[in-house]
Amino acid sequence: MSTRTLVSPATLARPRGRALYWSVFTGVVLLFTLAFLFPVYWMVTGAVKSPDEVARTPPTLVPERWHPDGYRDAWDLMQLPQHLWNTVVQAAGAWAFQLVLCTAAAYALSRLHPVFGKVILGGILATLMVPAQALVVPKYLTVADLGLLNDPLAIWLPAVANAFNLYLLKRFFDQIPRDVLEAAEIDGAGKLRVLRSIVLPMSRPVLGVVSIFALVAVWQDFLWPLMVFSDTDKQPISVALVQLSQNIQLTVLIAAMVIASIPMVALFLVFQRHIIAGISAGGTKG
Secondary structure, three states: OOOOOOOOHHHHHOHHHHHHHHHHHHHHHHHHHHHHHHHHHHHHHHOOOOHHHHOOOOOOOOOOOOOOHHHHHHHHHOOHHHHHHHHHHHHHHHHHHHHHHHHHHHHHHHHHOOOOHHHHHHHHHHHHHOOHHHHHHHHHHHHHHOOOOOOOHHHHHHHHOOHHHHHHHHHHHHOOOHHHHHHHHHOOOOHHHHHHHHHHHHOHHHHHHHHHHHHHHHHHOOHHHHHHOOOHHHOOHHHHHHHOOOOOOHHHHHHHHHHHHHHHHHHHHHHHHHHHHHHHHOOOOO
């Protein structure tokens, strides 16, 4: 059976149809590329313009005079190295806690079949229906009672309770062939050995996706770090950009935003293959 497409093979065989097809295809790709990359270009070039040129109407597409000092001023005046390090510590800790505990919980619900496992999973998924803003006050009171304000644990511990990533891991574990796990158990492997030697190596794609979700969630979060970190020296980059932008030139602030976005862009470019593999693996069997 031939695959049905929007354009028939007979039309593509004709020179006119093939030229029209590739013209439309190229135009659509360029349009989407421009729509996604133009804001990035506008932000990067806005940091090297003068303050007057940034505020000019109509705006200029290419800077009349290049002022690269804006990036150096942003690095020094806004104390970006310190705040970037704070963000790295908070994101790395939340990622490690979430990966270990969510993986263990998902494996237990998927393969160990605990009593009332479906009820527990249903309760966990029900938390996805609760708005995140409704949980801010209870979380803050809990963190304050435990004395964790201005402590990275205030970011790490709440990040563990991620129902979406837990469900994503469980669904992937459910699709691992049972024959593979039973063969390992016949060879004498226990539950933890099966998890360490069989399940985790086969779960690299979905673990990559969960890692990206965990890191990005902490990196871009603003409200929760703002509440738990009153000490300016311990604030992440997302909060520091707002707190320190009062008496900063607009071009310096734009440069700081560019620098703050570089780690996440680099992370995506490095691990994009694993992200795509993990997303596609979640929808296939075997």
